[in-house]
Amino acid sequence: MEIKTVRDLAELQTKEGLRFVAGHRMCAGCGISTILRTVLSASKKPVIVVNATGCLEVVSTIYPYTAWNTPWLHVTFVNAASSASGVETAYRALKKRGVIKEEVNIVAIGGDGGTYDIGIQALSGALERWHNFLYICYNNEGYMNTGHQRSGATPFGASTTTQPAGKISIGKVQWRKDLVKIVAGHNIPYVAQSNVYNTMDMFKKAQKAFETLGPKFLNILMPCTTNWGFSENLTMRISRLATETNYWPLFEIENGVLTVNYKPKERKPIEEFLKLQGRFKHLFTPENRHVIEEMQKRIDEDFDNLLKLEKATHELGIRI
């Protein structure tokens, strides 16, 4: 069946069964299971999941319980991408020998800690070696599993436990790493950015990824109720605001051609996204006003640049 709406997706999941099921111990309001159920149901083939250490691994596999209804492997924090490389290589070897007959999809999943930071070398190596797998980063912009320490994905101005706001500190002073651009630099066939509130966007991107041969990468923003500091019922609202403010644009790069999937008619000011979160609370003082202004300026510049890249790749034949 063709999946056009969230209702179709729900029907598909009911019919086919879920690869990630109840019984995990995620925080109320966490978006990981929404990401997993959506992305994994986009695979028509059986899926093997390789997971980096992080929130997901910890909450879904507390022995002797597991929330995984599909084969799953965790080795360490650093090596989701290299472990997925190993599974994919074993798959090719065993298929060649006739030990395995069926077609499968291999998915590696890590948080931003396991992807932007400690696992980036393994990720880069796996992309360069062209393993046929999909890497999903569930990006909650910090080391949330261990209590909100700063990561390379943590945004400018956020207060974290290792780079806290204080009398002489605004929190993080650096801009976050542009991982999608780094991944795109490997010239892989499919790289995309998505956001947990937009189920159909995630699903379609996962579908495209699963239909593409070679390495694929999805960077999915996922607000963390516990450490971003908001009540559980606001996850999807904050997620949506991230895109409506252009803080987290939805876009994809297919064979070097960039498409922005959502362009707000009128982008909302960044304050609307910031003001709901404890990690930015310190910015709403007269002396830190300049931080928000700087943030707004950079977000607008970055989005403008994204639109230019879209134009350049679609109209001028330039490839990213």
Next chain:
Amino acid sequence: MSVNIKSKKIPLTGAEAVAEAMRQIKPDVVAAYPITPQTPIVEIFSKYAADGLVETEVVTPESEHSAISIVTAASAAGARAMSASASQGLALMVEVLPATSGLRLPVVMAIANRALSAPINIHCDHSDMMAVRDLGWIQIFSENAQEAYDNMFLAVRLSEHPDVLLPSMVGLDGFIISHGVEIVEIYDDELMHNFVGERKPNLTLFDFENPITIGPLQLTDFYFETKRQEQEAMKNALKIYLEIGKELSKITGKDYPYFESYKLEDAEYAIAVMGSTAGTAKDAVDELREEGYKVGLFKPKLFRPFPYDDVREALKNLKGIGVLDRAYSFGAYAPLYTDIRNALYDLDKRIPIQSYIYGLGGRDIFKHQIKNVFMELIEGKYTKEEKCIGLRE
């Protein structure tokens, strides 16, 4: 002294002999990162793959950390997976090594033993494998290229045995064995492949009817039991090592004991040493024997698990023992010395035992120096401190 006529004796380096063993074993997956002096192993094996001599999927990762991750995951997926490394490379793998053993995955890896930095040094000592001796990997040391070749087959069978399921590393002294050319007896391809057979994993990632979760979180309530099982598996490995060795003997005509006892039976004084120096020590023993000294050599091969009872039994009648370690355990007794001294604790009588450190960073060790060790043992020159052989004071 092979009982099997299907073999050939050819000049090979240790690296070539290991690659040859890997060709005959036919692993599904090999992932290794080049590092001196291991590099020729991965180069030769890659050429085998390039020439279609093996069907193995060879992965060329960007680091040793990824190399060990790839073979660990491939093994979890049900493949026979092998790697090779040395020194800093093995050190970079350290994060994953206890995961490989903790997940009970029978990965086999050749280690061209090399000194650890700093100072950076590319030559042989055993500090790399000694640094990882408590991580749940079976460790077998080789005296020469022939032993390195034979040990690879033992390691695969031992690791994949259902009562063991632990990874193994086979040590061969960097440069001295890895690059030195010797006459090596290579046995028939089919015979050797049949000896290891195909891997038959009890669980794999490719079972979609009964999907399994490999590598879950175990907290205070289960972790301890899992680790206890790992220790039991090591104890099983001790028993099964000898059984598999007997099977291999049927092909090669050689014995595969825990350790080699060279002229030890009536010896009064013995040196214990692992790796290539054992060869030099045998010459020293021969010469001293000719001079009328009752001396012998004790050469451990299987270092983890360590066969304490058999070691004690083999050494119990000696009047003095010198243990030569090619690594420090900084701030503590040297590794091999510690284990042998521990093994002797249960004896009623106390045998004088002296620790020697030798050959760090590839420092040469000569026959006359080993003979000198024997003379010190005979003359009763024992101290509580370790002595260094060939060190400029």
